[in-house]
Amino acid sequence: MLQYTIRRLLSVIPVMFVVSVIVFMIVHLTPGNPALIILGEDTSPKAIADLEEQLGLNDPLYIQFFNWLSQVITGDLGTSVYSERKVTELIFSNFRPTFSLMSLSMILLLVIAIPAAIAIVALRKTVLDPIFTSVSLLGVSIPDFWLAILLVLGFGVALPVFPVAGYVPLTEGMGAWLYHLLLPAFVLAIVEVGIIARMLRDSMLESVNQDYTKTALAKGIKEREVLVRHVFANALIPTTTVLGATVAGLLGGTVIIETLFTIPGIGQLLIDSIHRRDYPVVQGVVLFIAAIYVLVNLLVDLLYTFLDPRIRYD
Amino acid sequence: MLKVDNLHVHLDTSDGIVKAVDGVTFSIEAGETIGIVGESGSGKSVLAHSLMRLNPEPPATYPKGKVYVNDRNVLQMNKKELRHLRGNQVAMVFQDPMSSLNPVFKVGKQLIEGIQAHRKRPKKEAKEKAIELLRDVGIPDPESRIDSYPHQFSGGMRQRVLIAMALASEPKLLVADEPTTALDVTIQAQVLDLLKQIQHKYGAAILIITHDLGVVAQLADRILVMYAGRIVEFGSTQDIFYRTAMPYTWSLLRSIPTAGAKRRLIPIDGQPPSLIHPPKGCNFEPRCPFATDACRHIDPDLEPRGDGHQAACILSASEFESIKEEVASS
Ligand SMILES: Nc1ncnc2c1ncn2[C@@H]1O[C@H](COP(=O)(O)OP(=O)(O)OP(=O)(O)O)[C@@H](O)[C@H]1O
Ligand SMILES: [Mg+2]
Numbered sequence: 255m256l257q258y259t260i261r262r263l264l265s266v267i268p269v270m271f272v273v274s275v276i277v278f279m280i281v282h283l284t285p286g287n288p289a290l291i292i293l294g295e296d297t298s299p300k301a302i303a304d305l306e307e308q309l310g311l312n313d314p315l316y317i318q319f320f321n322w323l324s325q326v327i328t329g330d331l332g333t334s335v336y337s338e339r340k341v342t343e344l345i346f347s348n349f350r351p352t353f354s355l356m357s358l359s360m361i362l363l364l365v366i367a368i369p370a371a372i373a374i375v376a377l378r379k380t381v382l383d384p385i386f387t388s389v390s391l392l393g394v395s396i397p398d399f400w401l402a403i404l405l406v407l408g409f410g411v412a413l414p415v416f417p418v419a420g421y422v423p424l425t426e427g428m429g430a431w432l433y434h435l436l437l438p439a440f441v442l443a444i445v446e447v448g449i450i451a452r453m454l455r456d457s458m459l460e461s462v463n464q465d466y467t468k469t470a471l472a473k474g475i476k477e478r479e480v481l482v483r484h485v486f487a488n489a490l491i492p493t494t495t496v497l498g499a500t501v502a503g504l505l506g507g508t509v510i511i512e513t514l515f516t517i518p519g520i521g522q523l524l525i526d527s528i529h530r531r532d533y534p535v536v537q538g539v540v541l542f543i544a545a546i547y548v549l550v551n552l553l554v555d556l557l558y559t560f561l562d563p564r565i566r567y568d
Numbered sequence: 569m570l571k572v573d574n575l576h577v578h579l580d581t582s583d584g585i586v587k588a589v590d591g592v593t594f595s596i597e598a599g600e601t602i603g604i605v606g607e608s609g610s611g612k613s614v615l616a617h618s619l620m621r622l623n624p625e626p627p628a629t630y631p632k633g634k635v636y637v638n639d640r641n642v643l644q645m646n647k648k649e650l651r652h653l654r655g656n657q658v659a660m661v662f663q664d665p666m667s668s669l670n671p672v673f674k675v676g677k678q679l680i681e682g683i684q685a686h687r688k689r690p691k692k693e694a695k696e697k698a699i700e701l702l703r704d705v706g707i708p709d710p711e712s713r714i715d716s717y718p719h720q721f722s723g724g725m726r727q728r729v730l731i732a733m734a735l736a737s738e739p740k741l742l743v744a745d746e747p748t749t750a751l752d753v754t755i756q757a758q759v760l761d762l763l764k765q766i767q768h769k770y771g772a773a774i775l776i777i778t779h780d781l782g783v784v785a786q787l788a789d790r791i792l793v794m795y796a797g798r799i800v801e802f803g804s805t806q807d808i809f810y811r812t813a814m815p816y817t818w819s820l821l822r823s824i825p826t827a828g829a830k831r832r833l834i835p836i837d838g839q840p841p842s843l844i845h846p847p848k849g850c851n852f853e854p855r856c857p858f859a860t861d862a863c864r865h866i867d868p869d870l871e872p873r874g875d876g877h878q879a880a881c882i883l884s885a886s887e888f889e890s891i892k893e894e895v896a897s898s
């Protein structure tokens with residue numbers, strides 16, 4: 255287990271290296287002179303030359319990469335060309351709303367998906383089973399963005415229960431925070447709920463037919479308890495493997511949701527910076543998102559081994 | 569204490585209805601040991617599960633028959649009554665110790681769960697009881713083993729844990745479904761010994777299922793031979809071994825490897841019949857070395873063959889004896 259953890263930690267290094275190469279290339283894969291693109295057509299050659307100098311665009315590519323990477327490693331992601339603030343500072347201040355949104359979304363996701371999966375498995379022999387099957391089929395065939403728009407129209411416009419824009423930090427009160435964040439978090443979660451619920455349901459149905467389930471029933475334990483305790487605990491293990499993909503889905507989704515609901519998060523920072531051709535910020539944000547993704551996957555892998563005592567004690 | 573009366577268990581599959589148990593009648597007295605023998609697929613496990621109504625429904629249905637435990641019909645019990653029956657009056661040890669324990673919970677937790685299922689008691693007391701049970705089934709150092717996970721035990725030790733779990737509420741009947749099949753030969757003997765000791769200490773009746781007549785020979789008071797979902801011979805262990813009255817039992821006996829025996833093991837030729845479309849006459853006729861023309865048309869019932877001895881065969885004892893010598897010598 256310890257050995258595995260160390261090996262898994264080390265494996266992050268090459269992944270992050272490849273990611274940083276790609277992020278670095280963002281600037282250089284864009285056709286044309288980056289300085290010209292950043293500053294626009296009507297700029298004096300002097301200004302362009304200055305910016306080229308500032309961004310180090312005159313050095314050979316590998317020197318540029320090396321310089322950039324050594325800065326990144328020390329935690330310096332450069333300075334925004336647009337606002338002239340430090341990129342790390344921008345990311346830090348924009349990450350809070352994103353973190354709020356993703357955390358709430360994750361909580362909603364689990365709070366909906368877990369009971370749903372348990373209910374579906376518990377009621378599998380009743381008349382409700384075909385209803386569940388058709389609902390989940392419907393859920394799979396409805397496009398996510400369409401459902402999202404429908405939810406916004408439904409609860410933001412037609413029945414204006416929730417605001418459709420804005421963000422209030424948690425420090426200004428739990429109520430206001432939740433009030434503004436609930437709809438976007440729900441819209442973000444609903445897309446992933448199906449994946450988790452389905453995976454959990456399939457794993458539980460598999461676990462229901464295992465011998466240890468029969469043993470538990472033979473002891474005289476309530477069917478519901480067997481389901482919630484024995485079956486669920488085992489089904490959780492394979493389900494964690496899709497959690498990484500879920501977080502990736504949520505991360506990707508936030509970019510859209512933040513724009514849709516004008517939440518000043520990482521996603522909006524990214525979109526705005528792309529519009530402004532603010533390359534240092536774009537690079538910083540992409541690198542940051544990639545790092546989070548890698549980190550989450552690392553945690554999920556470790557969680558997986560932790561949940562399964564057969565692996566934990568080897 | 570247990571009475572099974574003309575029990576039918578059907579399994580609804582996509583190929584048709586499997587008549588896994590097809591009219592079985594027998595009873596077990598308190599403290600008695602009964603063995604059920606039969607080939608793979610003869611319906612032993614389905615029958616055993618029926619005693620606690622543990623067959624998954626669907627596919628299982630119980631179209632006919634009754635299972636009485638202390639004069640209460642198990643097949644008509646509601647959920648609460650079933651829960652009270654399971655583990656409390658009737659307990660079960662399953663075929664495969666490797667998969668019968670929940671891999672993600674500590675052995676102690678699983679034991680305590682069983683202990684608490686029927687009589688709530690303080691945590692500490694339940695834990696002490698769990699340790700005592702583990703000691704009773706011969707697990708060394710039970711105080712610390714209680715905190716181990718199932719994968720940290722060997723197969724034989726896991727089967728001991730499962731037996732301990734079955735004893736948690738001191739049931740009146742212990743059903744052991746091939747408790748030794750998945751184990752090494754030396755471990756098999758130990759587990760069988762343990763069952764004997766347990767019976768002494770706890771005074772439970774035991775229903776032991778196996779496809780190996782050798783296993784029940786040393787353990788059972790009475791033996792029930794199953795073939796294609798039916799009982800084909802039923803009698804005391806003496807009856808079954810020395811006054812065999814049914815060709816299938818005789819074939820099974822010939823296939824036991826006996827220590828130091830010179831003769832070769834003789835497996836039973838052919839396949840058991842389809843349980844979806846059973847043959848018209850005697851189920852065993854296609855494989856029977858004694859079969860006559862009549863066997864193809866007559867489906868024999870269990871008939872008495874002496875005191876408490878029953879067999880389903882149209883051959884009389886004397887006919888059977890004379891043909892037996894013929895077949896054995898050829
Ligand atoms: N869940 C099920 N669905 C369909 N058929 C089943 C199911 N369980 C058992 N059967 C069938 O029922 C019949 C009896 O099976 P059972 O498990 O009782 O046999 P067994 O005597 O216990 O055999 P073994 O010695 O292999 O354990 C077999 O023909 C088997 O194929
Ligand atoms: Mg079986």
